[in-house]
Amino acid sequence: MTLRLFVDAPAPLATGQVLDLPPGPARHVQVRRLQPGDALTVFDGRGGEWAATVQQMGRSQVTVLVGTHDPVEREAPCAVTLAVGMPANDRMDWLVEKATELGVAEIRPLVTERSVLRLDGERAERKRQHWQAVAVAAAEQCGRTRVPMVHPVRALAGTEALPSAGAGGQGWVLSVAPGAKPASVLRSMSGPHWLLSGPEGGLTDGELARALAAGAQALSLGPRVLRAETAPLAALALLTAV
Template identity: 55%
Template sequence: MPRFFCPTQLSPGLMLHLPPGPARHVQVLRLQPGDMIQLFNAGPGWDQVGVEGGEYSARITEMGRSHVEVQVGSHMAIERQPFVDVHLLVGMPANERMDWLVEKATELGVASIQPLMTERSVVRLTGDRADKKTQHWQSVAIAACEQCGGNMVPIIHPVTTLPAWIRGMETVGPALTSHWVLSLRDGSTPLRKIASAHAEVSMSKPSVFFLSGPEGGLSGAEEEHALLAGFAAASLGPRTLRAETAALSALAMFAI
């Protein structure tokens, strides 16, 4: 059944004109009145205002050239997120690899992604260009969430630098339980050990932040800065992984 992210309050029996994005998608799929779809509304900006999570059935009642009306059906309290809220802080990889990372991270259930400009970053984004890229990546995340069955669209934060993010670490909230930098240094904690420890945490939903670099990794100074700020070193094993693969490997440990 086709699924659509509908960022508005939903309730059984509600007659609703779909927002422009989902409406266009319904028309592209050539759905007709009477067809059934699924709607979910948990995502950026909707975690506090009348959002129950899960998903809703809906029946298309009317279609016009520029609008689609549906009647919202029953609510299903289905949770498909990992047992830990995983947040990725990623030095942006070049070319289309960031799109790929956002898509695959969403499929694996990431809670948020923070694109970072680091010392070795090839991609440099500021101003309107940065804003447009962030909006684009948020759209990629929405499409991936619709496709994979997820009910929570991850937040794609505005592009920033690593020092700026570290300065604002106090604002990430009390749910933060641990933060790690992916590292090749000796003595780093194996990722499997980290995942096992979080699985045993009594909190209903612990959170973990993983920091990874772009092509070439974080510089030595950046890694030291993160460690001094309270990060601990985490190991992905003996192999050197590509920038996008490293971040996804960390996330995948918590996705099953």
């Protein structure tokens, strides 16, 4: 399988460009033991991907020649922003990886009233960078040509935790309350969406009310209680399925 690499370049990639790969992608080439003349695929997150060829290998430097651009798009039919009360341990890593594979456009990690995982300051930023790297690796593996943005960790009770009214399209909040719409309604939905899901202990009544006031509709995933990392992926799959 041809190696695919995301190149976070300040300017768009271009056919004929001789490119020194950043340290991360360069390490991937070295680990795979590619040699001058070997083929790979690169993308910059702006759309499409490029055929490329290794030109030179050094101890820490890899130079490639950017070849033909393929304007292929493998994005979901609608953009979905996932706002999620972060599950603890390594389950947030798993959630970010699988959400990227399913086509999520943005991920907003949240601290809620019942969160087990609580992050702030430098630790929160280190985690955000780690999750962004997880999203990059998942996009490289699954064939996406765009990488979802992982936003800074915020408190659900604070400002900018949820998309502003209208900007994120239709909002949904996962709920077990009576009267919540069945998840089957998502199959006929188009346009952008945002989806709020709680942590292990779920959202409080106040947090649910906050989401509804922000324009979300309550959404039920059925009679079974799903884990904090499973529930948002189940709803995401319904929204992004082709």
